[in-house]
Every structure is written in C-alpha cells, then in structure tokens.
Amino acid sequence: xxxxxxxxxxxxxxxxxxxxxxxxxxxxxxxxxxxxxxxxxxxxxxxxxxxxxxxxxxxxxxxxxxxxxxxxxxxxxxxxxxxxxxxxxxxxxxxxxxxxxxxxxxxxxxxxxxxxxxxxxxxxxxx
Numbered sequence: 001x002x003x004x005x006x007x008x009x010x011x012x013x014x015x016x017x018x019x020x021x022x023x024x025x026x027x028x029x030x031x032x033x034x035x036x037x038x039x040x041x042x043x044x045x046x047x048x049x050x051x052x053x054x055x056x057x058x059x060x061x062x063x064x065x066x067x068x069x070x071x072x073x074x075x076x077x078x079x080x081x082x083x084x085x086x087x088x089x090x091x092x093x094x095x096x097x098x099x100x101x102x103x104x105x106x107x108x109x110x111x112x113x114x115x116x117x118x119x120x121x122x123x124x125x126x127x
Contacts, residue, residue: 006056007063011118014075017049018115021082021108033096039086046083050076068121075114082107
C-alpha cells in the first residue's frame with residue numbers, strides 16, 4: 001500500500017472510530033450503563049486501531065508534515081485514552097458497566113479536534 005493510501009486509510013479508520021465512540025457515548029448517557037460485551041468490543045477495536053497506527057507510523061513519517069504527524073499522534077492518544085476509559089466502571093454487576101461519560105466525552109472531543117485539523121489539511125491539498 002502506498003504511503004498516501006496508508007494515510008487516507010488510517011484517517012478513515014479514525015473517523016469511523018470517532019463515530020463509534022460518539023454512538024457508544026450517546027447510548028451510555030441515555031441508559032446510564034452499558035453491557036460489558038459492548039464496552040469490550042469497542043475497547044478492543046480502539047486498541048486494534050492504535051496498533052495499526054503504531055505499525056504505520058514509521059512509513060507515514062516520510063509523507064506527513066510535522067503538524068500533520070502531531071495531529072495523528074494526538075488522535076491516537078485520544079483513541080488510546082478512550083480505550084483505557086472503557087476498561088473502568090465494572091463495580092457491582094458483572095454484566096453491566098458504568099463508564100465515566102465525561103472522561104469518554106473528553107477523549108471524543110480531543111479525537112474530533114485532531115481529525116478536524118487533519119480533514120482541513122486534506123481539503124486544502126485537494127483545492
């Protein structure tokens with residue numbers, strides 16, 4: 001896969017992850033809790049995306065400008081923090097989990113900010 005395609009693929013996967021976190025967060029706020037399996041599924045997919053980023057990072061460094069590389073790194077840090085937040089909250093019931101919605105929302109906001117910057121760079125290049 002070429003480096004440009006790798007960059008675009010990683011950006012797309014991060015956008016999908018952002019939507020997944022937003023959907024999970026809205027359900028969590030509506031219900032007040034989530035099932036353990038839902039939390040584990042999202043957590044595993046976020047950690048998997050973090051691994052994809054770490055495997056791709058050396059090849060991407062040649063293609064990315066410094067500010068773009070920093071934005072990808074910040075987006076990955078937000079994904080990682082969200083995955084870690086999904087590991088907490090299992091207290092009394094083994095089937096349901098009460099994730100800290102504020103902490104997850106903070107991770108979502110940081111991810112959104114980084115992706116917004118990356119998308120604005122992509123649109124500027126296409127213009």
